[in-house]
Amino acid sequence: MKLASGWSTNSNPGTAAEEAFGRMSAKLGNTPHLILLHSSCAYDNTIVLQRLRSLAPAVSLQGGTTCLGVVTEEGFHTEDGFGLGLLGVYDPEGSYGAGIARQGDDPAKAAVSALSRALERAGRPGEMPVAVVITSCPGNEETTIRAIESYLGADIPILGGTSADNDMTGQWQQFADDSMVPDGVSVAVLFPSGSVSHAFHSGYEPTEHRGRATRVSGRVLHEIDGRPAAVIYNEWTDGLIADTLRGGGSLVPTTSFTPLGQPVGQVGGVTYHKLSYPTASLPDKGLQLFAEIQQGSEVVLMRGTTASLASRAGRVAKAAIHNAPFSDSETEGALMLFCAGCMLVVRDRMDQIVSDLKGVLPNKPFLCSFTLGEQGCFIGGENRHGNLMIATLFLGSAREG
């Protein structure tokens, strides 16, 4: 097993695809068995896919759009909104497949359809993969996770990111093989010859502000403890969104350091949370979230800092290595899904992030995409969708056991 990354910020989609593929191939030395593609929506990704397919016709490909660009071990790659990255996996003894489906009005069915297609492409129908990587459009990540768990069992780690655009205008896209959709889910199944490790963390701490989600519909949190959610949130944040309380308004990136958290588990007496990013204040004083909060559950105000968000990537990578069934030397590379909102607030500290990751993964390839939601597997084994989080998947050459 060997991994290699490639990147380009060339604004020409075909050229960018060729440059990235060339860089990746030069390091990989072989035709990969899987390509993970994350490309900014500034490209005509139809052309990107076509060119990549022409370069590697039979190779399974999966991915989606990223906010502005990507990070690899060679740096942060973005230029005028253009940037794309590849992570190639060469693993002749493993099996990999990708599938994609538009969600339509049945995102669960779409998830299973994409998953089934991926298993078929891997040549492993009916078999339990080692890990599943997903990229979906915003809105139905929880449904997607539940559908996959329902199909495969709840025990398979699911990692992914919600495809992002550069300006939250809905230009996100999902890729699989030679297909691209704006409103679907793409899935990759991994049966590596080695093994995987994963981590799913946030860079936030719970505060003393907490209440109960008393009225929820979908991703709209209407009330906390029986009062309008935006009002409560504004009180907890000392008037951070006061300007929006009268008629509503976007909260991006205003709330990036103060998301809401929902306790999802407890480890050693310490509660861990999945985060929901308040993206808008609604006219009815409800909050539009980027991830669901269950009605009746506890809601906690979380707090982060630029420093904690900047150092978060490296520490998540460390956690993944710490949990890995393979040694540092057996680590072959990693895929990371980094919250685009966080990236935007720590953008001027990207060099530090790259440096931290290279410190954790010396001389190892990695690809980091910036997403509008992250899906990962918590320490307790729960697959969840969250915001303002970092999900990472490491591949190692040693087999677990």
Add this chain to the structure above:
Amino acid sequence: MSTSEELREALLDLEEVRKKEVLHRQMAEALLDGLRVLVTSKDPHTLFMRLFDTMKEPLDFASAFVILQNHDGALVTLTTSNSVFAHTVWQPGAMLRRVLAGQPVAVFDTLLVDEWNMQPEEVLEAARSALHFSIRTTDSNAIMVCTHPDRAHFSRNHVTLARRFSVLATQALQKLESDEKLADLEKQLETQASMAELNRRLAESEQKLSRAKKMEAVGLLAGGVAHDLNNILTGIVSYPDLLLMDEDVRPEYREALETIRDAGLRAAAVVDDLLTVAKGAASPREPLNLNSIVDAYLSSPEHQGLLEAHDGVTVDRAPGGDLLNVMGSPIHITKSLMNLTYNAVEALQGKGGGKVLVRTENRYVDRPLKGYTEVRPGEYIVLSVHDNGIGIPPEDLERIFEPFYTRKKMGRSGTGLGLTIVWNVMEDHGGYVDVTTDEHGTEFTLYFPAIREALPDTSSFSRFDDYKGNGETILVVDDLEDQRKTACAILKKLGYTAHSVESGEKALEYLKDRPVDILLLDMIMDPGMNGMETYRRISEIHPGQKAIIASGYSMSEDVVAAQHMGAGVFVKKPYTIAKLGQALKEELTK
């Protein structure tokens, strides 16, 4: 990073470690239980049934079965916890090939897998989920399949446990195989050791057989030669006797006649040597005491001559007290003693002198005695001849009893039959020979079975008059004319009325009208009936006909058969007047 965040991360790490530790401990316990089953079960069915019981909880399956790969590649059920899977047959596709290659595979939906889709409906109903892992031995591939009726039942931890168990089980089974192979190897080695022992015995037997064949050949040769020689020697021995009975023989001729007779007797003794090595040879046996034999031999002119020829050599004797008797042939035992003594003296010749000790003693052997041959338990009289010579080289020791195997110069010390005679004499006497030798000397030990019978009274027939006849009629039956003439001459001299015929048929014809008191019947006659058949036919017309048997051969089955029919003593040619007279007198006075 704040302190509380560090604390939270540390706690998370700690919890992760704790969870892993718990999981690993559970897995280790399950693996140990499984391995315990593997190494304590003897047959495959018991092994896997116990394994199912042991692994059911940690692997959380509803049913399990083991499929074994045939020589044609198909997999068939070997053992199952559920009869639904009892007769499954699997053609390995991509999934099972991966399992056989050592990769555990969890199937979340068997309906989607080709190999499973070929199974009957009831099998699929019982197994919507399946976990497969290989259990390989050196010689065969097997797969353990855990199933559950629920879809997507098995987890990553089950796969991890299965992978670990697969590796350990394979190692355990291969170790068991190695142990079994080691045991087989040990058995083979034991078998080989047994085979080696059998081969050794076979070689011994072959050696004995070879020796026996040589003896037989010598015996046949000796027997044939002896018959003719003895017939010739009869004249040489008997006619001087007849002439010496004439009182008018001049003294200077008398000495010459005695020399001729003694030479004939020695020649007859040499022929007799040959006959002792003949198969089936037998000589008249009598109770005797080995001390007497030793005394007689050591006092004999032959022995004195031997000592005179070997300066510096002394021969001592150590007679055993209260020595039991043996049943034997004095002349053959004496010959054996003579040969051994002669060899011992000769062995000392190169040293310019030395000592020979002849010992006798009673010896009781209470368990098999490993020697040159194995001496069985029993009471023995032992006659040993020891010299303090240079010993016998190992390469010679094995073959010293073979006929004509000698390192001595032929013609000087015998015919090359000296030790062969010893060996045959001991065989004929039901005894054993042992030889011990080293650079300090050699000892031959003869084991004779002891008897408690007393020695016979030898005072009878001591004078010529005691065995003279009184005109009794005797018919001599012999195919050789000179034998008939000699016999008739002796018989007339002894006072008998002798007639002779040249065959058994002639004897029958003669006796038809003319009964006789006794027959002197030659055993070997050619052509026509032999002595035994002749006696049988004569007995039909003259039941109880008395007869003595004469032959140049030793006792044979025909002689014994004739004796069973009523014939009397056996007289070996060449016979002296005394021997023949004694035999006739003994038979006629019965």
